Amino acid sequence: MYSAEITPAPVRRQAPSKVSPGEAVARWNPDDAPAQWHRVLTLLADISLFIGTRPLWAQAASHRLLVAAIVSLCYASILATGVLALVVRRGRSLARLDLVVLVTAVTLVVCGLVMNHRGSDESVLTARAAHEFLAGHQVYGRPWPRLFGHGVALTATMNGGYDFTYGYPPLAPMLTAPLLWVGHGSAAATLVGTGAVIAGAVVMWRMLPVPWRSAATLACLGFGLLPAYARLGYPAILACALLIPVVVGWTRMGGGGHGDLARAACLGAACAAQQLPWFLTPFLLAGVYALRRGDLGARAAAIAVGRIAGTAATTWLLINSYFIVSEPRTWLSGIALPLTQDADIHGQGLVGISLYLTDGSDRLAWYAHASLLLAAGLLALFVLFVRRLGPAATVLPWCAFYAATRSQDGYYLLMTPLWVAAAITAPWQSFRTAWQPRPAFLRGPHRRGARVAAVALLLAPSAAAVSLAATGSPPLRMRVTEARRAAHTLTGLTVGVTNLGTAALSPHFTLTTGQGMSRYWSVTSGPSTLAGHSFGRYELRPPDGKFTLPRAGVRVRLRAVSAAPMTLSSTDLHLPAARP
Numbered sequence: 304m305y306s307a308e309i310t311p312a313p314v315r316r317q318a319p320s321k322v323s324p325g326e327a328v329a330r331w332n333p334d335d336a337p338a339q340w341h342r343v344l345t346l347l348a349d350i351s352l353f354i355g356t357r358p359l360w361a362q363a364a365s366h367r368l369l370v371a372a373i374v375s376l377c378y379a380s381i382l383a384t385g386v387l388a389l390v391v392r393r394g395r396s397l398a399r400l401d402l403v404v405l406v407t408a409v410t411l412v413v414c415g416l417v418m419n420h421r422g423s424d425e426s427v428l429t430a431r432a433a434h435e436f437l438a439g440h441q442v443y444g445r446p447w448p449r450l451f452g453h454g455v456a457l458t459a460t461m462n463g464g465y466d467f468t469y470g471y472p473p474l475a476p477m478l479t480a481p482l483l484w485v486g487h488g489s490a491a492a493t494l495v496g497t498g499a500v501i502a503g504a505v506v507m508w509r510m511l512p513v514p515w516r517s518a519a520t521l522a523c524l525g526f527g528l529l530p531a532y533a534r535l536g537y538p539a540i541l542a543c544a545l546l547i548p549v550v551v552g553w554t555r556m557g558g559g560g561h562g563d564l565a566r567a568a569c570l571g572a573a574c575a576a577q578q579l580p581w582f583l584t585p586f587l588l589a590g591v592y593a594l595r596r597g598d599l600g601a602r603a604a605a606i607a608v609g610r611i612a613g614t615a616a617t618t619w620l621l622i623n624s625y626f627i628v629s630e631p632r633t634w635l636s637g638i639a640l641p642l643t644q645d646a647d648i649h650g651q652g653l654v655g656i657s658l659y660l661t662d663g664s665d666r667l668a669w670y671a672h673a674s675l676l677l678a679a680g681l682l683a684l685f686v687l688f689v690r691r692l693g694p695a696a697t698v699l700p701w702c703a704f705y706a707a708t709r710s711q712d713g714y715y716l717l718m719t720p721l722w723v724a725a726a727i728t729a730p731w732q733s734f735r736t737a738w739q740p741r742p743a744f745l746r747g748p749h750r751r752g753a754r755v756a757a758v759a760l761l762l763a764p765s766a767a768a769v770s771l772a773a774t775g776s777p778p779l780r781m782r783v784t785e786a787r788r789a790a791h792t793l794t795g796l797t798v799g800v801t802n803l804g805t806a807a808l809s810p811h812f813t814l815t816t817g818q819g820m821s822r823y824w825s826v827t828s829g830p831s832t833l834a835g836h837s838f839g840r841y842e843l844r845p846p847d848g849k850f851t852l853p854r855a856g857v858r859v860r861l862r863a864v865s866a867a868p869m870t871l872s873s874t875d876l877h878l879p880a881a882r883p
Contacts, residue, residue, distance in 0.1 A: 322446030333395035333513075341397060341514040345388045348404050351525030352381050359411070360420050370414050377414075380407045394514070401516045405508055407502055409526035411531075416497045419534050422489030424456045426536020429492040432469040433479035441630050442469060442476065443637030459647040461866040463811030463823055470640030474576040474622055475538040478856075484690035489536055496533035496540045500524070503544030507724055510551040515727045517603060522720040532717060538577040539717045545573035546580060550697055551724045553587060554733040557607035571618025577719065578641055582700040585682055588612060590696050593689040596738035641709075645866050647820040652710025656773040659818075663862075663871035666802060670708045673768035678703035680761040685759065686740065693734035694834040697721040706769055708869075768782040775846050778804040779863050779872035780835075784840075786876075792849040796824075798841045798861065805835040808870060810863040816853050820862065822846040 356374060363370035384403050391397050422430075427450045429618060432442045446467035451457050456465045469476070475495060482491040504523035507517045522531055533540045549556075549566045554568055570587070573580040588608055596604035620627070626634040636643070648654045657664040681699045685692045692699065697718070704714040744753045785797035793814075802808055809832045812824045829841030853859065859876040 333393065334400065335394055336392055337394040337397040338514065341394070342388055344515070344521075345397060345401055345404060345517045346385060348401075348408075348521040349381055349384045349524055351521050352377070352404070352408055353595050355415075355527030356411060357413055359418060362452075363414070367418065370417055373410065374414055377407050377664060378410050398452070398516070401508075401513075401520070404517055405504070405524075406518045408504070408520050412497060412501060412524055412530045415527075415530055416493065416534055420486070420490050422493045422537040424451065424458065424536075425538065426489035426492035426496070427451075427455055427469075427848055428469050429475050429479055429495075429536055429538065430483070430489040432473075432476035433483060433491065436476050437480045437483065438471070441633065442473065442626065443630055444633030457822065458644075459820055459823065461645045461647060461811075461864050461869055463864075463866075466640070466644050466646065468530050468637065468640065470637055470644065471538045471577055472575045472623065472638050473626055473634075474572060475541055477596070477622070480542070492536040493534050495529065496536045496538075498545040499541040500529050500533040503540075503547045503720065506544070507547045507551060507720060510548065511724070513661070518723050518727060519720070522723040528716060529720070537713070537717065539579055539713070542573045542577035542580050543718055543720060544720055545569045545576060545725060546583070546718070548577075549587070550721045550729075552728040553590070553696075553725065554594055554693075554729045556587075556611060557591045557604065559607070563611060564614055567614035568618045571615035572622065575613065575619045575622040578638070579714065582678065582703065583697065583718075584615070585719075586685055586696045586700055589686050589739075590689060590693055593686070593693070593737040594734070597736040604697075639871070645869065646709055647864065648708045648719065648871065649819045650707070650710030651712050652705040652707065653769055653773065654706075654708055654710055657871055658873075661773075661777075662873045663777035664772055665776035665778040665868065665870045667708060667869040667871055669768045669772035669775075670706060673765045673772065674703050674707035676704050676768055677762070677765035680765055683761050683856045684758060687745075688754075689737045689739055690731075690734045693737060694725065694729055694731050696729070697725040706765060728875070740770075740843065766805065775870075776803070777872035778802060778806070778808060778865075778870050779810060780864060781861055781872060781874045783861065783876060789849065792851050793845065794849055795827075795845070796843040796861070798843060799838065799840050800829075800833060800841055802833045802835055802862070806868055807832050807834045808865040809833075809867075810841075810843065810865055810872075812863050814845075814850055814876065815860050815862055816857050820864075832863065 308863055317396040320349065344782065356377065356429065360371055360374040360378075363374060380403060384400055384407070388397065388400050391400065428447070431447050431450055432706070435442050435445070446466045448465075451465070451467060460466055475492070479491045479495050482494055485491050500523060504519055507519035507523060517834055529540065529543075546569070549570045553566070556563055570584065574584065592604050592608045594604075595607045599607070623634070623638075648658055648670070653673075654667075654670050657667060657670075681702060685696065685699060701715050701718060704710050745757065780803055782799045783796055784799050786793060787795040787797075798812070800810065812826065813821045814824065815821050824843040824845055826845050827842045830839045833839045860873050861876050863872045864870065
């Protein structure tokens, strides 16, 4: 008996539909198959946990075996999650894996805190400020030089000294004070920082749409970046955690209700934790006004923004009230310290032109002017073109630091979770109806050229300021006439210095072999102030009595700085290299 041969009917294949991540979120169903981009996002968050985990395990394996065992279990979780993220068939299952990735990340962060809680200069100062606050003593304007040295970094200033005072708003010390019992040194401050980054990650994870939740784990806890800053006790981590509920869906602010009040209170608290939120606040308020004016009109928009600003200001004042009453002058100078302390130039921004590519400049202050001008120009552009620039509201403020005298990358990366939160919850479609001021010259027949001209006009002052700073000449010509050596070290230098300019300068000297500035050398002989067009001879001694010469090929530079005016002069030091 033969079976009949059956020819299957041809299957008509449909082309896969192109669905954007935003559309996929809108139509997300926990019982449907997850989108491929959701799998990839979960996988990337999972992979990011590998970074920094091996050194943590190696450190724990030597004397904390329980921590090492927990880290090993985290490795198993990372591997299992990687497999399951690629094979699960339902969105609900992948969402549960997102939670597993978050829990694994939090576990690794806690293990990192257990192994590394000595902190840094930031945490040391915060812990000392918390002690003084708890004792009812003055917090601001008090130098604590004994806290520094022995591995704790110093913040050098252009006047030849170091800043030993607390220079941040008071929220971090106030939260640290109740936790001082947990350990000696800066353990309490590192605990606050680590708790803040974990809380920020959890809040962001919970507030984001379900398929996007692993982005919170990736941005806040992945790669080991923010947890490392948290363990160092940076108050900016606390500020970032408080800004996360403000930024997630910030385009909905101004609609009224308790949500607006909660977001505004978090904004005020963030401004009371660190100064970076001060730069973000004008962009958010301008964006909210533009959005609400497009929906509700000018008067209602102004009322909404006024309500948000008033709530934020009230929160900020309440947190600062004790210090406003008890030490108003020192408090005000303390919270403004990062803007006024004239710290040594440093960073990866444009200031590197004068610091590394040339021999210095007699117009360094123009970098600071350029930063302020760039911030003002970017804010003006944001207001004029909010429909285009609105999605970048959480990124634009930090661009101004690229032109500053202190352009460290921490100013950018510490707020990167806000970039991700805004990218997910404030897309460009949210700004289609936003109000934009349109002067007559931007509405004419040549409006495209007028807009380009407006952009150039608003950014030109900052570019001109950078040009002035970068093209300045080093005011001091330095020549080493004698180098006193002992074995492979320098024990002193004799330097002839000529002031080429007209302004009197008070130079302070240091020797550097890499990025940034090193500790100042003491002047044992020489004029404290060098008049214009005059010559002086200086005897210099290393801060520790000796300076170890680097290996061959390392650039050694003699640098001289002054605070008023702010200048930098550098010259290469040509000495025989140390023998191996």
